[in-house]
Amino acid sequence: MPFVDISLVRGTSPEYRRAVSRAVHDALVTELTMKPDDDFQLIHELEPSAMVFPRDFRGGPRSRDWTVIRITDGLERGPQAKRRFYTTLVRLLGADPGIDPADVFVMMTLTPPENFSFADGVIGTDVVAIEALDAAAQNPGSRESYTKDEIAYAITQLFAHRDTSRILPMLRDDYVMSLPESLPYGGDYTGRETFEDFFAKTPGGADVWESFSSHVEQVIEADGYFAVQLTNTAVPKATGVPVVLYNLWLFEVTGGRIGGIRLYADTARVRG
Structure with a gap:
């Protein structure tokens, strides 16, 4: 049920975006028991001037490759599962496409299932x-x-x-x-x-x-x-x-x- 919204700096290649998408999805499936075919993502590219962030606040140093991943989930997974997810996510992103863990910013939001409608107006x-x-x-x-x-x-x-x-x-x-x-x-x-x-x-x-x-x-x-x-x-x-x-x-x-x-x-x- 998670819906993923990913923001990247403008100028990445299709291969880069596919690697980011795959890493996020694989981490969700592995650590949050998401179904493999439950894969809904939007990927945005933004101008550098539209990405405002401190280089060293609560982590860093962050670079031009700063990547924001927003996940809206309908189920509460618990802190231990989320901890494993964050760790696996930065490992996979580091392997391909090579994003530094310091550049990975994640926000998870919980919303009840009645706030989703996947298709056909079905709650x-x-x-x-x-x-x-x-x-x-x-x-x-x-x-x-x-x-x-x-x-x-x-x-x-x-x-x-x-x-x-x-x-x-x-x-x-x-x-x-x-x-x-x-x-x-x-x-x-x-x-x-x-x-x-x-x-x-x-x-x-x-x-x-x-x-x-x-x-x-x-x-x-x-x-x-x-x-x-x-x-x-x-x-x-x-x-x-x-x-x-x-x-x-x-x-x-x-x-x-x-x-x-x-x-x-x-x-x-x-x-x-």
Whole structure:
């Protein structure tokens, strides 16, 4: 996830810039466990007059080859890993393209994953969750608990796309899903197969609705619960008249697993 911004004095060769890029990337992969294909960099060349620095403050002596490397990371790596990274970085830069360690200036900034979007308008927390859940899917039973971001992503996928694959492993064996008895499909549901079957089709089935679509307004996490606000647009088979239904789903999470699910259907806010 690190994003790297490198500033050099104007006049370096393409080979020089490639060597700097490679050294920074290799140091990140080696010491900060960055994925080899996670390689986002911008390299700038500046006029000497645009690079202002003291020759001997807290290091040096610095030369015309002063190199500034700014790294924005989404994960806290810890001081020991950073210490190793700085040491490896100056060693690699010294080997090729031959930058003196005194000329290497590094700044690392931590920003949470939600401040990243790699492409397609997808928030960084979802990207991290997808990668973690994909890895878990390759090793069934390898995860005993899930993070808040992973659960929030799985819940969003459930309602936005009726995709149960992400959330099924998160259900506790003794989970209970409770729906209001006033609904045609009200009652308590248990078991993963029952859960999967319920969300595989329109709630209540074709006997109740001609069409039914859901929009996730927001997912809020607090004190071991996830509250999901939905706006549903549907056409009841009985009337054929489109209606808008407002629902709140509450997911209870204990130890990183979902133990209880409850639907609150706001019939007072049904709009025809």
